[in-house]
Amino acid sequence: MAKYLLLKHYRGAPAPVNDVPMDQWTPQEISDHIQYMNDFAARLEGTGEFVGASALAPEGSFVRYDGEGRPPVTDGPFAETKDLIAGWMVIDVDSHERAVELAGELSAAPGAGGKPIHEWLELRPFLTAPPTVTE
């Protein structure tokens, strides 16, 4: 089994095919989209491949250490330039092919006009613990 992180972007990914902002969809299209996402997660729970998922707020900031006795420095939120993560899902699957297949399904979530968004999702394998058998 191997774990993969699926990342959905607010910004920073290539533009999707069906690129219409969500507040321009009809309320029913929004409901259908949410239903698709929920069904997808439920199905992966059913197959034993779901680990966790969460949406993230769009506004965040960068923080760094600024030296002994000083408060951390914060920067942001950043306007238009930066890569911005909208949410994540972790899956635990048998193969890279399976991870790609699932990411493809998630990207087919319906958007404006009820048509798939064809959204670009970022797929990142987890680094694992070293195997017991090495030779």
Add this chain to the structure above:
Amino acid sequence: MDEVLLRSLTPSVIGILVRRGADFAAAEDAVQDALVAAVRAWPAGAPRDPKGWLVTAAWRRFLDATRADAARRRREGVAEEEPPPEPGPAVDDTLLLYFLCAHPSLTPSSAVALTLRAVGGLTTRQIARAYLVPEATMAQRISRAKRTVSGVRFDRPGDVATVLRVLYLVFNEGYSGDVDLAAEAIRLARQLAAAVDHPEAAGLLALMLLHHARRAARTASDGSLVPLAEQDRGRWDTGAITEGVAVLQAALARDRLGEFQAQAAIAALHADARSADETDWVQIVGWYDELVRLTDNPVVRLNRAVAVGEADGPRAGLAALAALEESFPGSAGTEHPVPRHAAVAAYLHERDGDLAAAARLYTEAARKATNLAERDHLTRQAARLNARRML
């Protein structure tokens, strides 16, 4: 086996062990072990004296643990500790436990966890699941909290207000995992209101009951939020409403008004309306005025603006919103906005007929939402208006 009955005995059994000389942390561990043993030993039904059974089982476990500890200390050459001093005058042990677990030296998250375990009798695993953290993390949080309060004397009542805040936090967390935190908060608030003579304890219990009564109507079958005005009032829990109103009336009769009683009074007025149109908004504004007098904060002012908008029209509501921004600069800003400010502004602008401003504000509100259900709801609102404007 009635798990809730069993758990309701937790604080008084811990109290008895502490009075017999056990320190709080050891007593709490022993009672948790006894609860687990009880679940195994009582599959068919509780013994005639479940409390006596638990005291005996917990005390035996406490002694075993202490002996093991003492033997270890002797081996390590540490002197035996002096026996603890006699406890002070008897105050209801359950009540003392509430104060201890909500002690001001604890952070809110520690107080919540300790209260659920030592007063609520939940296991660490159940609490961890409810708050979606690993069990080891929750175990650490609880044992650190126990260390923090280990020096607190277990003999005099503290400030009821701190306990109420902790229970309010538990209630608001709602429901995830196999423990219904809202129902658990109601149980603990009911037990507290019975143990202490305090109108705000009753006020909080009433507030919880009246909000809990609407729970089934608050979400649609697809999980989306249903706003108060659109809820199917036939699905409200009339039993909880009746109890909440009775508890509230008894509290208000004491004539010592507080925040929770005023909030419960507002919830009771909503519960009283057979349809959204029949809501007595003028009286609700009156209660918000009381709340502003008791605790002037931007959240109360924001909710008051909604009520004013219903009582006197959207223009009046928008004026109340402008007054809020004057009293609390930055409340509509991007840095530290009052939660839901943009959503309220959007609603009032829509009622005032300015659909373009309303749609823009709903989109902004969705961006600032702090939970998924609310964000989805606000996005739908923006979409609804945008679709109408395009017709």
